[in-house]
Amino acid sequence: MAIEVVEKTFSVLEFMARHGQPLPLGELAAGVGLPKPTLYRILRTLRNLGYVEQREVGEYALTERLVSLGRNDRFHHLTQLARPLMQRLHAEFDETVNLGLLEGTYTLYADVIETTQALRWIVKPGVRDPFHTTALGRAIAAGLPEERRSRLVAKADLAHPVARRIKTRAALQRILEETRRRGWAVEEEETVTGVACLAFSLQPWGEPLAAISVSMPINRYNERRRAALVAAFAELRAKAPAAAVTA
């Protein structure tokens, strides 16, 4: 009816998840009710697959890999490219770092590294917002050739309920011009009160339709922080493989 060894495997995983702390093999065997060699074979397999690790003697534990199985991994290549950059920013600022890409006139969130701080900005990969309401979308649009940018602006849904600040296409054009000139995009409490975002295009990495942003609650956002973020963006850009001259 069901595959016995698969069932055994999941009962091991579930026991470990319920317990929550690393456990020695003997305790796991007693808790799950399996003989040690059987359990050992299962754990070894899970360890090979990356779902279980052996931290110290007496410490078999689940890894994060199980959690990431539930996540949307559709943008594998872009995510691989962006991850090191995102991790650098996350390590330096401990704020939520987002990877977004342009899809039609929307910004689609493709990957997120969340801040470890308890008050944070949360977006799940897969969420979409009108491009002009997000720092990500603005950074991408600003980095596009003018012809394409104008077409985007012409199609932007300015009547979208999320959009608050930008009422005319001329205003959007001005924002994108400014964004292009300084090399980064900003969005401060426009779509959601209490949140600010800064973003830069991944065009110098060969991904003109993608961008990375750092978002944070407003109480952690100030002049000095913004300057530090802008400097960090510039530093990353200087090291891009195709560090093109800013148009």
Next chain:
Amino acid sequence: MAIEVVEKTFSVLEFMARHGQPLPLGELAAGVGLPKPTLYRILRTLRNLGYVEQREVGEYALTERLVSLGRNDRFHHLTQLARPLMQRLHAEFDETVNLGLLEGTYTLYADVIETTQALRWIVKPGVRDPFHTTALGRAIAAGLPEERRSRLVAKADLAHPVARRIKTRAALQRILEETRRRGWAVEEEETVTGVACLAFSLQPWGEPLAAISVSMPINRYNERRRAALVAAFAELRAKAPAAAVTA
């Protein structure tokens, strides 16, 4: 060396996770490279275990159960009791709702239902804070018999780096007295700037060492909201199984 059928099982799960959308059996078989009966047996086992579902014809999909395996599920009974209450509050306020319990002189977060709003307060189950720094801990302590409360106050680690506001045991006693009298606890930007929490004890439900709190960013916290939360707490308490007279 490794258990073959377990490896096969995880390659199925990983393929489904990568693809991100529901898939028919034939496509799964081609994508993973397994014969249909083999795949069918694996999927049937995973379906029995709750990790995979069959939504429609041609739609095998992952469930949320894999993600929840990564979560801490140590407090099953208490969590079961508290969940309906937490869900009521979450449904009404769409803020992060926490379940905490007293462990020594610490508040331990046992369960969390997060707000659907993007700016939110995040705490993972398993995290611990000194009881007197959290609304949860204060609500629990305030609901305890006086003798036990005094012992707790005497042992509170007032020098803990997280604690900012409460400098003396007399001050803590006053806060707990006030909490006890009005039936709910509050903590506004004391431990983390930008966050406020209100909490009530689960003592009327037979759980004197547990409490539920609602936490939110400060920009969503005001007089009217607090009053609504306090009213909701009172309503829940009026319906508690052992709705004891407040001591």
Next chain:
DNA sequence: AATTGGTGTTTCGTTTAGCGAAACATGTAA
């Protein structure tokens, strides 16, 4: 030094669990 106990790993004879080609069942479209 010997013994005990704990953690983790390997050996090896047994047997049945998992395998997969083939067939079947159902539904839809041409």
Next chain:
DNA sequence: TTACATGTTTCGCTAAACGAAACACCAATT
């Protein structure tokens, strides 16, 4: 009616999974 797609079952075969027992190593105690 035929063709095709999705899903499910049958059944002979064999090697994968099993688990008792043993082993390896380390630390603490007697």
